[in-house]
Amino acid sequence: MTSTRRLKNILRGAAAAAFWIIVWALCARAVGKELILPGPLRVARTLVSLAGTEAFWRSILTTFLRILTGYLAGVMLASVLAVLTCSVKTADLLLSPVIRLVRATPVASFIILLLLWVGRKNVPVFISMLMVIPVVWENLVQAAAAVDPKLLEMGRAYAFGPAGLFRHIYLPSVLPALEAGCLTAMGLAWKSGIAAEVLSQPKLAIGTSIYNSKVYLETPELFAWTLTVIVLSILIEHLIRKLIAFIQKKEVRV
Amino acid sequence: MKITDLSFSYGDRNIFRRYSAEFPEPVCCITSPSGTGKSTLLKLIAGLLTPDSGTIEGVPSRPVMMFQEDRLLPWYDVRKNLLLVCPDRERTDAMLESVEIDGDLRIAELSGGMARRVALARALLAGGNCLLLDEPFTGMDADLMRRMAKLILSENVPVIAATHSGEEAEALGAEMIRLV
Numbered sequence: 001m002t003s004t005r006r007l008k009n010i011l012r013g014a015a016a017a018a019f020w021i022i023v024w025a026l027c028a029r030a031v032g033k034e035l036i037l038p039g040p041l042r043v044a045r046t047l048v049s050l051a052g053t054e055a056f057w058r059s060i061l062t063t064f065l066r067i068l069t070g071y072l073a074g075v076m077l078a079s080v081l082a083v084l085t086c087s088v089k090t091a092d093l094l095l096s097p098v099i100r101l102v103r104a105t106p107v108a109s110f111i112i113l114l115l116l117w118v119g120r121k122n123v124p125v126f127i128s129m130l131m132v133i134p135v136v137w138e139n140l141v142q143a144a145a146a147v148d149p150k151l152l153e154m155g156r157a158y159a160f161g162p163a164g165l166f167r168h169i170y171l172p173s174v175l176p177a178l179e180a181g182c183l184t185a186m187g188l189a190w191k192s193g194i195a196a197e198v199l200s201q202p203k204l205a206i207g208t209s210i211y212n213s214k215v216y217l218e219t220p221e222l223f224a225w226t227l228t229v230i231v232l233s234i235l236i237e238h239l240i241r242k243l244i245a246f247i248q249k250k251e252v253r254v
Numbered sequence: 255m256k257i258t259d260l261s262f263s264y265g266d267r268n269i270f271r272r273y274s275a276e277f278p279e280p281v282c283c284i285t286s287p288s289g290t291g292k293s294t295l296l297k298l299i300a301g302l303l304t305p306d307s308g309t310i311e312g313v314p315s316r317p318v319m320m321f322q323e324d325r326l327l328p329w330y331d332v333r334k335n336l337l338l339v340c341p342d343r344e345r346t347d348a349m350l351e352s353v354e355i356d357g358d359l360r361i362a363e364l365s366g367g368m369a370r371r372v373a374l375a376r377a378l379l380a381g382g383n384c385l386l387l388d389e390p391f392t393g394m395d396a397d398l399m400r401r402m403a404k405l406i407l408s409e410n411v412p413v414i415a416a417t418h419s420g421e422e423a424e425a426l427g428a429e430m431i432r433l434v
Contacts, residue, residue: 154325157302158339158380168338172329
């Protein structure tokens with residue numbers, strides 16, 4: 001992308017954001033009650049004052065680490081399960097219904113159960129992991145089933161071996177699906193992880209802070225925390241895209 | 255190489271029923287109308303398919319197959335496609351020069367004839383002691399075809415090629431066998 005085109009895109013994005021912030025400000029003025037809908041300036045002021053506290057950054061860091069741990073564990077476990085599903089028929093028979101069951105179960109049920117089983121501190125980690133597994137697993141299994149059989153036959157004819165088939169044919173074929181799965185799963189991991197924090201209330205967590213804002217009717221604070229979550233989510237999505245692009249680029253190098 | 259009473263079918267579709275033939279060495283071309291089993295026969299000789307019955311005798315230990323489709327890996331450039339079968343960079347670059355292709359090109363940038371030459375280069379680099387070539391000259395003009403035929407013959411290994419025209423067989427100096 002040329003720099004002029006990139007600048008145009010940024011300006012277009014900024015103009016759209018400015019439009020919705022103005023709409024938000026007008027709505028807040030029309031409502032006239034900060035408790036129901038605080039304006040963007042009030043939220044920005046709250047965010048700046050929150051950012052001046054150590055608890056704000058420690059909450060972000062602990063939430064980030066919890067969700068990231070669950071997310072990475074989920075992606076890795078889903079990848080292993082997908083390999084098993086594709087290579088062992090019995091594994092497919094046993095795993096498919098369980099993973100579909102996990103996807104169909106309401107997240108609130110899991111949160112309550114995990115509160116009993118793993119303790120409040122670990123609930124967000126497990127919830128993030130559980131939400132990630134079905135998405136990444138399904139994307140990978142579908143992509144692996146769609147790998148070109150002619151390329152696989154070529155790989156076998158040229159003695160690539162199982163490792164070579166995996167590295168040079170399966171992996172590049174499923175990478176776009178893995179990217180899509182990882183991005184969707186990241187959004188889910190954030191939302192469900194923070195929902196888990198709201199219900200389990202571990203010490204120093206974004207979810208706990210959101211819950212406290214609700215208890216003390218601090219709506220601007222609630223908005224400020226939500227804004228923080230959105231910004232973090234966008235940053236992490238960007239990082240995952242970069243990471244996958246890096247892997248793809250590295251694969252092409254001799 | 256000798257085939258005796260070979261039978262093979264894809265499900266209910268019979269391709270060969272008690273087919274027998276002898277292939278003259280070192281170079282021979284198989285011709286027949288499309289869809290009559292040339293590619294299947296080459297895959298059976300290569301050991302990529304197993305006959306329902308019958309025998310194929312005298313196949314060298316490491317036959318290399320060049321498929322009817324190019325089957326190049328689109329996520330790698332030309333050179334890496336070749337390095338996967340022959341890690342020797344010098345040999346690979348020399349082969350790229352012989353097939354007159356720039357190794358840095360991406361697969362999507364190749365024309366039909368260029369992709370065919372890369373697939374041919376891969377087969378020649380794979381180190382087999384017998385070449386099974388399925389329509390190796392598709393997309394090449396007569397001049398280029400003759401140069402590529404010369405390159406194939408310079409390998410000094412037995413060749414069985416599935417071709418469409420007598421011109422291709424002539425370029426390879428091969429005896430023609432009609433499948434049907």
